[in-house]
Amino acid sequence: xxxxxxxxxxxxxxxxxxxxxxxxxxxxxxxxxxxxxxxxxxxxxxxxxxxxxxxxxxxxxxxxxxxxxxxxxxxxxxxxxxxxxxxxxxxxxxxxxxxxxxxxxxxxxxxxxxxxxxxxxxxxxxxxxxxxxxxxxxxxxxxxxxxxxxxxxxxxxxxxxxxxxxxxxxxxxxxxxxxxxxxxxxxxxxxxxxxxxxxxxxxxxxxxxxxxxxxxxxxxxxxxxxxxxxxxxxxxxxxxxxxxxxxxxxxxxxxxxxxxxxxxxxxxxxxxxxxxxxxxxxxxxxxxxxxxxxxxxxxxxxxxxxxxxxxxxxxxxxxxxxxxxxxxxxxxxxxxxxxxxxxxxxxxxxxxxxxxxxxxxxxxxxxxxxxxxxxxxxxxxxxxxxxxxxxxxxxxxxxxxxxxxxxxxxxxxxxxxxxxxxxxxx
Numbered sequence: 071x072x073x074x075x076x077x078x079x080x081x082x083x084x085x086x087x088x089x090x091x092x093x094x095x096x097x098x099x100x101x102x103x104x105x106x107x108x109x110x111x112x113x114x115x116x117x118x119x120x121x122x123x124x125x126x127x128x129x130x131x132x133x134x135x136x137x138x139x140x141x142x143x144x145x146x147x148x149x150x151x152x153x154x155x156x157x158x159x160x161x162x163x164x165x166x167x168x169x170x171x172x173x174x175x176x177x178x179x180x181x182x183x184x185x186x187x188x189x190x191x192x193x194x195x196x197x198x199x200x201x202x203x204x205x206x207x208x209x210x211x212x213x214x215x216x217x218x219x220x221x222x223x224x225x226x227x228x229x230x231x232x233x234x235x236x237x238x239x240x241x242x243x244x245x246x247x248x249x250x251x252x253x254x255x256x257x258x259x260x261x262x263x264x265x266x267x268x269x270x271x272x273x274x275x276x277x278x279x280x281x282x283x284x285x286x287x288x289x290x291x292x293x294x295x296x297x298x299x300x301x302x303x304x305x306x307x308x309x310x311x312x313x314x315x316x317x318x319x320x321x322x323x324x325x326x327x328x329x330x331x332x333x334x335x336x337x338x339x340x341x342x343x344x345x346x347x348x349x350x351x352x353x354x355x356x357x358x359x360x361x362x363x364x365x366x367x368x369x370x371x372x373x374x375x376x377x378x379x380x381x382x383x384x385x386x387x388x389x390x391x392x393x394x395x396x397x398x399x400x401x402x403x404x405x406x407x408x409x410x411x412x413x414x415x416x417x418x419x420x421x422x423x424x425x426x427x428x429x430x431x432x433x434x435x436x437x438x439x440x441x442x443x444x445x446x447x448x449x450x451x452x453x454x455x456x457x458x459x460x461x462x463x464x465x466x467x468x469x470x471x472x473x474x475x476x477x478x479x480x481x482x483x484x485x486x487x488x489x490x491x492x493x494x495x496x
Contacts, residue, residue: 138191138206142169142265146185149261150233157186157226158233158258161242164433165235165262166193167360170205180218180242183207184225192225218242219249226251233258263438267430268452274476276361277432277454281474281485283315283356284363288488290315291352295371295495301326301339312356321362321435325353332368332468335425335460346372349379349467350495355435362435364456365486366472372496380492382419382461383469387490389413389459390471393427397475397482403445410459411443419461428456431474453477454485 146169150158160166160183167173169191174181176196184192191207200211212221226232232252234243236259247255269277290311294304305326312320327337329348337351344350348371355364368383375383389410396409407427414423428441431454439445441455458472473486 137204138170139168140206141270143185143191145265145268146261147187149264150185150187150258153233153256153258153261154231155233155256155258155261156188156230157184157252158235158261159184159226159238160235160262161239162235162237162262165266168262168266168433170207172201172203172205173360174199179214180212182238186227188227194221194225218245219251222246222251223249229253231256233261235259235262259438266432266437267439268450269432269454269476270452273361273432274452274454276359277363277474277476278485280317280321280356280358280361280363281365283312283317283358284354284365285486285488286315287311287317287354287356288352288365288367291354292369292493292495295344295350295369297344297496299344300341301328301331301344302341305339308354315356317356317358318360319357321355321357321364324355325351325366327351327468328371330465330467332470333462333464333466334468335462335470344371347376349375349469351468351470353470353472360433362431362433363485364431364435364472364474365488366458366460366470367488367490368469368471369493369495372494374494375492378463379467379469381417382463382467383492385414385417385419386459386461386469386471390457390473390490393457393459394473394475394482394484397449397477399449399451399477399479401449403439403441403447403449404443406441406449406457407443407445410457414459414461419463422461422463423459424462425460428458430455449477451477451479 161181163173163175163181166183169183174195176199179196180194182194184194192210193205193207194210194212197211197213210221210225212218228250230252231254233256236257243255291308294307305324308324309320325337326339327334328342328344328350331337331342332349332351350369350371351366353366355362370379392413393406393410396406410427411420411423414420426440426442430437430439439455454474454476456472456474458470460468460470462468471490473484476483476485
């Protein structure tokens with residue numbers, strides 16, 4: 071038999087604190103019946119069922135908006151152990167979002183999430199950005215007139231080294247050092263970067279969705295290519311198309327390059343007018359569910375590509391597809407770059423492939439990690455990066471073909487599905 075006192079306490083907890091557990095809902099409903107019967111008299115079974123169902127669905131529908139992701143936090147703590155640090159101050163808003171699911175953009179103010187093996191995470195944040203949600207961390211607020219030194223010393227173990235991330239402004243770091251907040255300071259970004267490089271199932275699905283939107287957008291972008299249009303006029307219409315398809319923003323400013331401008335790997339759109347026979351390079355990406363996409367396709371306007379354009383297009387496509395075909399876990403990233411680079415070099419255009427083969431991507435368009443001859447790290451299931459070989463013939467033409475790829479347990483999944491066949495627009 072549930073006591074009246076115990077039932078009443080549980081009932082008050084249900085009403086004022088909220089619940090998310092199905093089991094606790096059912097216990098609470100029974101206790102609600104006990105309490106109500108004592109206070110109001112016997113409730114008919116019909117009325118109790120109505121009240122029970124209402125309370126049950128209220129309980130079931132309550133959701134926690136933000137919470138510290140325990141699996142991600144655990145992986146960061148493991149990375150910290152490998153760096154031999156017991157505490158780390160994370161100041162990068164992207165990394166904070168990765169761990170908490172909450173965006174905070176502090177501007178010039180300090181923002182830091184202190185992770186420690188000894189206590190619960192602590193979010194040190196200006197009161198301007200206060201929020202009611204429980205994110206699984208102690209919230210330590212400060213005002214614009216507060217001295218941060220005592221705030222830091224309250225939570226940082228002064229007898230241990232402190233890991234800091236690569237984005238911490240030097241002004242804050244120097245002040246930490248001056249006030250003796252820790253016994254020493256080490257670059258700890260690898261702990262977070264290593265965790266972010268391996269996407270979990272939820273992140274992978276978000277990356278797929280972002281790339282699906284990018285594929286659909288590319289089909290719309292092709293319709294913008296017509297006589298007399300400029301690169302800028304094309305670029306200025308892209309954001310509206312992305313938003314109409316469900317994206318939130320660009321993941322980077324779009325690259326639209328006509329003709330010889332395509333030989334500049336990161337050409338920014340200008341007032342160049344499209345001409346018959348031009349190659350049309352579109353390097354574009356969007357953000358959906360806070361995760362980025364990135365893809366490049368090269369088209370031709372009004373007529374079939376000439377001999378040079380066709381030769382470099384076929385070489386770049388072959389380099390792209392053969393590099394993707396070899397992907398699997400445990401493969402040195404440098405070997406992937408070498409595969410694509412060798413194809414282009416053997417074709418006579420090695421010096422005109424002027425960049426690494428790819429970059430890692432996720433919450434940011436360019437995340438830590440790349441596919442280059444210098445990176446001997448091994449691929450892991452959950453890695454997502456670009457495969458984007460290119461050939462750039464100065465003054466004449468440029469071709470780049472880029473996909474995002476996900477390393478799976480047994481191979482790889484190409485996230486982009488826009489055609490790579492030679493396509494003439496207009």
